[in-house]
Amino acid sequence: MHRIGIAGFGFMGRFHFSAHRKAGLGRVAAVFDVNPKAFEAAATAGNIGTAEADLAGVTLFGDYDKFLAAVDVVDICAPTPLHLDLVLRACAAGKHVLLEKPMALSVADCSAMISAAAGAGVTFMVAHCIRFWPGYDLLIDAARDGRFGRLLTAAFHRISGSAFWSPWFLSEDKSGGAVIDILVHDFDLCRLLGGMPETVDAAGSRDRLGAGTGVNYVHALLRTKAGGPVFAVHGGWVASGKFPFAMSYLAQFEEATLAYDGGREKPLVVYPAKGEPFTPELAAHDGYEGEVRYFMSVLGGVPSRCMPEESRDAVAIGLAARESVRTGAPVRTAV
Numbered sequence: 300m301h302r303i304g305i306a307g308f309g310f311m312g313r314f315h316f317s318a319h320r321k322a323g324l325g326r327v328a329a330v331f332d333v334n335p336k337a338f339e340a341a342a343t344a345g346n347i348g349t350a351e352a353d354l355a356g357v358t359l360f361g362d363y364d365k366f367l368a369a370v371d372v373v374d375i376c377a378p379t380p381l382h383l384d385l386v387l388r389a390c391a392a393g394k395h396v397l398l399e400k401p402m403a404l405s406v407a408d409c410s411a412m413i414s415a416a417a418g419a420g421v422t423f424m425v426a427h428c429i430r431f432w433p434g435y436d437l438l439i440d441a442a443r444d445g446r447f448g449r450l451l452t453a454a455f456h457r458i459s460g461s462a463f464w465s466p467w468f469l470s471e472d473k474s475g476g477a478v479i480d481i482l483v484h485d486f487d488l489c490r491l492l493g494g495m496p497e498t499v500d501a502a503g504s505r506d507r508l509g510a511g512t513g514v515n516y517v518h519a520l521l522r523t524k525a526g527g528p529v530f531a532v533h534g535g536w537v538a539s540g541k542f543p544f545a546m547s548y549l550a551q552f553e554e555a556t557l558a559y560d561g562g563r564e565k566p567l568v569v570y571p572a573k574g575e576p577f578t579p580e581l582a583a584h585d586g587y588e589g590e591v592r593y594f595m596s597v598l599g600g601v602p603s604r605c606m607p608e609e610s611r612d613a614v615a616i617g618l619a620a621r622e623s624v625r626t627g628a629p630v631r632t633a634v
């Protein structure tokens with residue numbers, strides 16, 4: 300059985316730990332964190348719930364090289380500015396790598412990771428959990444197989460409060476700001492569903508949460524090639540008080556409307572052009588379990604459901620949106 304190691308044991312590290320345990324496709328053998336307090340059993344609260352982990356039987360490391368020597372698969376859940384270094388060192392050690400999103404904060408860093416993984420012959424995937432999220436996976440499948448005709452347009456919303464569990468998120472230099480940190484999920488979907496957009500036109504607010512916090516809130520319009528779908532992405536770290544984390548989409552196909560709202564008991568409703576609306580039965584697992592299951596199933600091969608080149612494009616779209624907010628003009632995207 301593959302030995303899995305989690306690098307960075309904060310909010311996401313605990314979610315991935317639990318996802319691997321549920322998936323059962325490898326053994327979580329080790330955890331690495333520079334802060335020994337991270338290993339304490341207290342629950343870690345984030346924007347999408349609370350994660351806990353029972354570390355009995357797991358070896359705890361404060362040294363990355365020793366940790367690498369103890370595992371076959373590295374699941375990197377450290378803060379975004381550390382992604383490049385941790386990925387390069389894992390690849391150099393010949394380990395398969397699953398990496399939290401956003402892949403990095405520059406296209407050049409993303410490219411360096413892709414080259415390192417290819418050079419080392421290891422499997423490398425960015426953990427874009429929304430691709431594996433029940434209800435979003437159905438949208439992706441429908442766009443691919445044409446069961447509702449062609450996808451014409453879609454709008455994605457993702458809103459989180461501005462109460463943060465870790466201060467580094469509030470530094471644009473470290474997290475990329477909300478436009479990259481959380482909306483990269485939706486930019487990634489647009490890229491998957493419609494190819495690389497030709498232009499990104501965005502407006503939003505900068506530094507509402509304080510100097511240096513970056514683009515906190517954005518409305519972005521993504522235009523694909525002529526005749527392709529048009530996408531709108533909206534959200535950020537905006538909600539006040541106890542407003543709950545919210546994610547939703549509305550997708551218009553030629554022959555159906557799909558309406559997903561993560562806050563509903565039955566999140567997805569399909570409105571076919573003919574016939575009654577229906578609520579498809581969705582898988583019981585979440586996107587974290589879905590992504591680790593998939594990643595573990597392609598070890599040694601290529602993750603065709605979530606290619607690192609696409610994850611790099613998602614970062615490029617986020618950077619274009621940020622630039623468009625700054626300049627007030629549409630930005631052409633190119634990688």
Ligand SMILES: NC(=O)c1ccc[n+]([C@@H]2O[C@H](COP(=O)([O-])OP(=O)(O)OC[C@H]3O[C@@H](n4cnc5c(N)ncnc54)[C@H](O)[C@@H]3O)[C@@H](O)[C@H]2O)c1
Pocket residue numbers: 306307308309310311312331332333334337345376377378379381399400401426428464465480
């Ligand atoms: N997919 C999602 O839904 C989702 C949600 C939240 C965060 N994320 C992403 O996950 C990553 C981690 O975010 P988080 O919310 O878990 O952050 P966090 O601050 O809660 O946890 C980060 C952990 O990394 C540790 N760390 C710091 N420096 C380290 C180093 N040099 N080596 C190893 N560990 C180190 C910290 O001690 C902390 O325990 C980020 O890239 C973030 O954008 C993804």
